[in-house]
Amino acid sequence: MKKLTLMAVAISVALTACSNVSDKTSTRTADNRATDTRDTGAQDTGAKYAESWDDLAQVDERPKWFQDAKFGIYTHWGPVSTANIGLEQGAGWYGLMMYxxxxxxxxNGIKRKRNGKTFPSGIYKQHTKNHGHPSKVGYKDIIKKFNPSQFDAELWAELFAKSGAKFAGPVAMHHDNFAMWDSEVTRWNVKDFNGIDVTGELKTSIEKRGMKFLASFHHAFTWVYYANAYQFDATEETADLYTDRHALTDFKPSKRFHDEWYAKLVEVVDKYQPEVIWFDWWVEELDEEYRKKFIAYYYNKGAEWGKDVVVSYKNTSFPSSVGVYDYERGRPNKLKDEYWMTDTSPGAWFYRQNAQFVEPNEIIDILIDIVSKNGLMLLNVPPNPDGSIPQEMQDMLLNIGQWLNMNGEGIYETRPWKAFGEGPTRIRAGGHKVEKQKIAYTDKDIRFTRKGDNTLYMFVLDKPQADIIVKTLSTDLTLLDGEIDSIEMLGSGQKVHWQHNSEGLVINKPHTIPNDYAVGYKINLKIAKEIGIGGEDDPQ
Structure with missing residues (x-):
């Protein structure tokens, strides 16, 4: 039996016996559980940061490498993918809806009704039809069906690298409480069930290709996710998967749940040293002391490793002084002072039968819009249940990578300009889920980025149908810090013909366009030096 060993802190977690899992894991019983003996306010001797928000505000929560990266990838994959096989309508919240x-x-604590009568969820009906009644075939049994026979970390990482991503990694634990790593903290893990360490293999393959490593965590919501399972197949013996028995409307997790939430995070931090920890929602519902404790632990580990690590969060999980705010499938409609990020997916979050994906053009336009407003895109890749990546996703990632090969100079390592852009197409209101608006950018929609003071990048978000007129750069305005010296089209050696006047910057319609997506331009500025700085006489 494995011993519970966490490198810098003694952490023990409630692990209860379950006779319904494999013999390999059944030896982890309640006799082997322990509790977290550290006081939540305690601090490791010699640690750089104390467990207080004021002290943690000293961290560099938006390190340069992260602001330079602009584009990362993560993967929603696990038993939920298997659960969705054969379903008319798949679900990311499968474990919640199946019960x-x-x-x-x-x-709001309200049963839904039609014509005055309650009715089952669609996933409940489909699960019963395809897998069996949830009292007989529960989520613990779905876990046993997960068969990642085609997972290949090298192929995944190579595809991510070709896409242009600067960091990547797995959803280490989704709401279903199943660890996609070789865990000594929980018996519900991919190594014990399937013989592979998904997180470990991806870390090696991703870092081999020069990308930084991310791990995402969604297990704070597990407390709600499985609450109804006790009406079906959950028992006290499976509480280490389904959480302690409680009502669906009881949103206050137990101490045991908090301890397990924390211990799983610490294990991944110690074992895999990710540069980015990304949190889904519901963390804000956990006790603040546990949140402070983990943030301090992670940043102290980063300092110990000599790495600039990043925490990303949603809602009010953490103060902005200790992490990077994330918009789910959304973004602001204006330029933001603080660097932020978006997580989005080209289709469903998890595998879905006959899945529909958006076109690469839409993802590229969203990426440009995000970067122009001082943000970063974290793009989801939903693998098939067996671990292979759908051909449509492979093609999309390669198309994004080809575009970035041509235009990445205006994306990576850039910073926002004074105005993020111009044009008729705007998000009506920024925030989460605004991608539902399904806007389509035109050749009149322009976005800007910059490097230093003398290089401005400009992207036209559709193929130009006529001369390009950029009103923001009119000589009547004073946004440019200098005169335009020259203009180049990114990814093309053709000469750019242009005029700069009170109408704006007018660029003649290009003869050819090097790709099927947004067109990028590099505008080189001639900056006049200030005079008289050394006290010399008036040069006039």
């Missing part, structure tokens, strides 16, 4: 024999507005 809804009566559809429920759980946020």
């Amino acid at each position: 809804m024999d009566e559809a429920y507005d759980w946020k």
Whole structure:
């Protein structure tokens, strides 16, 4: 039996016996669990940061490498992917909805009704049809069906590198509480069930290709996710998967849940040293002391490793002084002072039968819009249940990579300009889920980025149908810090013909366009030096 060993802190977690899992893991019983003996306010001797928000505000929460990266990838994959096989409509929240024999507005504690009668959720009905009644075939049994036979970390990492991503990694743990790493903290892990360490293999393959490593965590919401399971197949013996017995409307997690949440994070930090920890929602519902404790632990580990690590969060999980705010499938409609990020997906989050993906053009336009507003894109890749990546996703990632090969100079290592852009197409209101608006950018929509003071990049978000007129750069305005010296089209050696006047910057319609997506230009500025700085006489 494995021993519970966490490198810099003694952490023990409630692990209860379960006779329904493999013999390999059944030896981890309640006799081997322990509790977290550290006081949540304690601090390791010699640690750089104390467990307080004021002290943690000293961290460099937006390190340069992260602001330079602009584009990363993560992967929603695991038992949920298998659960969705054969379903008419897949679900990322499968473990929540499969136990809804009566559809429920759980946020407001209201049962849904049609014609005055309750009804089961669609996933409950489909699960019963395809897998069996949830009292007989619960989520613990879905885990046993997960078969990642085609997973190849080298192929994944090579594809991510070709896409132009600067960091990448797995969803280490989704709401289903299943660890996609070789865990000594929880028996519900991919190594014990499937014989592979997905997180470890990806770390090696990703870092081999010069990308930094990310691990994402969604298990704070597990407390809600499985609450109804006790009406079906959950028992006290499976509480280490399904959490402690509680009502669906009881949003206050137990101490055991907090301890396990923390211990899983620490294990991944110690074992895999990710440069980015990304958090999904519901962390804000956990006790603040646990949140402070983990943030301090992670940043102290980063200092110990000599790495500039990053925490990304949603809602009010953490103060902005200790992490980078994330918009899910969204973005602001204006330039933001503080660097931020978006997580999005070209289709469903997890595998879905007959999945529909957006076109690469849409993802590229969104990426440009994000970067122009001082943000970063984290793009989801949803592998097939067996671990292979859908051909449509492979083609999309390669197309994005080809575009970035030509235009990445205006994306990577850039900073926002004074104005993010111009044009008729705007998000009506910024925030989460604004991609539902499904806007389509035109050749009149322009976005800007910059490097230093003398290099401005400009992207036209559709193939130009006529001369390009950039009103923001009119000589009547004073946004440019100097005269335009020259203009180049990114990814093309053709000469750019242009005029600069009170109408704006007018660029003649290009004869050829090097790609099927947004067109990038590099505008080189001639900056006049200030005079008289040394006290010399008036040069006039």
